[in-house]
Amino acid sequence: MRLDAGTGPSRRGRARRSVRRLPGARARRLCGPVGRGSCRRVGAARRRADPGRMDGLRCTDRYGCPVWPDDGREGPGGTQRGSDRFLAPRGRPESLRRIDRVPVSRPAPKREETNMSTTDEMQAPASAPRDEVHETPRDDLLVLIHKALRYGLLQLxxxxxxxxxxxxGCVDGLRQQWDTLEHLIRSHASHEDRYIFALLESKQPGAVAELGIGHAAVEAELDEVSARMRTACEKREPGSGLAAYRALTHLVVTALAHFSDEEPVVMERIWAESTDEEIAACRSAFMAEITPDDAVATYELMFPAVSPAELAMVLGAVRAGAPEPVFGSLVGVAERTLTPAAMARLREHLEG
Incomplete structure (x- = not known):
């Protein structure tokens, strides 16, 4: 019989006490298989500490530690999880290569008691996002022209x-396409500055600076694209064309962000402070400056970019207030730019 007098607990005793302090597979990885009883005591301690963690477990391995019931395949140490067979490191018995994760079954948190009934909760208004879209029959001075310019930028x-x-031939076509689009963007920015923003400033002085919706950034990007496009058309080589293309993508990013930031806040403030007559007078003022060529170029971009209802609204307004030849020319623009299915939907809206 071996005595360890004067040397403290034996190595076997120290290992057993270490196992009692370590959970499941971690104890076996660190200390090795030191006996069935020790691990059974670890499992019993865990069950006493948190009985809810053992819900649904009915299997144990050969050391008495819990395993998940899975597909019924038997390994050297009992039923194993299918995923553990692939995740386990090599070089150890199958029962020791199991990842010992015990599913936790916890009760759902109790709902705080309030004086609000269920019906009140369902009817409680939620906070609206900053750029929430409001359906309104009032005239929107920005949305249609912005859709047209977005379409032109993305298509180019x-x-x-x-x-x-x-x-x-390809380069000359791109240059012509860019010249038309640049002119429309600058013309629209001028209309905003002199008419739409002027109406807003007359109601709320300093609103344009407060909202940060000036056109300096867009105009700087327009100048850059114009310079790059001019160089690419002169050199007609892939490197300069790629530089023009990248400058164009920078403009797209700046312009689309500007449109999206500008539309909701500007029109919400104008609608809140202005009458329908003032908004109509503002539209009439900048529409009077648009030449027939600019109108056709704008409609060529707008018609494929707007919804059927919006397109029918535009053509209906033209038919009601313009001579028949003008309306006929716009129908011709629609026939050139729309798909047959879209044109059929437009005719249904106009006839309805």
């Missing part, structure tokens, strides 16, 4: 990205 970006910058 696609065309520039797929263009053969060494082909003179």
């Amino acid at each position: 970006t696609i065309d520039a990205g797929s263009a053969d910058w060494t082909d003179p």
